[in-house]
Amino acid sequence: MISTYYQLIDESIMALGLNPEDTRGQQEGQWNLKKGRFDIMVDVWEQEKQFLFQIVCPLCSLPEENKEGFLLHLLQRNYGMSSLAYAIMDDSVFLKFTTEADALTKEVLMMLFNKTAFYAEQSNFVPELD
Numbered sequence: 001m002i003s004t005y006y007q008l009i010d011e012s013i014m015a016l017g018l019n020p021e022d023t024r025g026q027q028e029g030q031w032n033l034k035k036g037r038f039d040i041m042v043d044v045w046e047q048e049k050q051f052l053f054q055i056v057c058p059l060c061s062l063p064e065e066n067k068e069g070f071l072l073h074l075l076q077r078n079y080g081m082s083s084l085a086y087a088i089m090d091d092s093v094f095l096k097f098t099t100e101a102d103a104l105t106k107e108v109l110m111m112l113f114n115k116t117a118f119y120a121e122q123s124n125f126v127p128e129l130d
Contacts, residue, residue: 002029002051005044005101012109035117044101051101055084057116059093060126073125083112084119095119 009031010020023031025041033040043054063070074086074093087096095116
């Protein structure tokens, strides 16, 4: 059953013009896409008898100064977002989307990949790398 979701993700990645084999992660059910300077990590896994799908896009570390103001900024930006949200784990900021895999279609996946790339590029608080 999970292989059906793997195939759907592979087909969606091919529709982006990429070779799914080149994007596969180290473990089965993982893909790593690149959009400019951003990594878009895709996972499908089984948990408690259901299949889950997730996109995570690391953006930056939390700032040392004015952390509370930055967190407020992220919360306010979340209000205007569709599907994805800014999330924090440890001291890192991500774009994140998680859902049940049975809600996925090729069209939904394409929209999510494009939206993740768009929101990452619009995250003007992410410092440029030298």
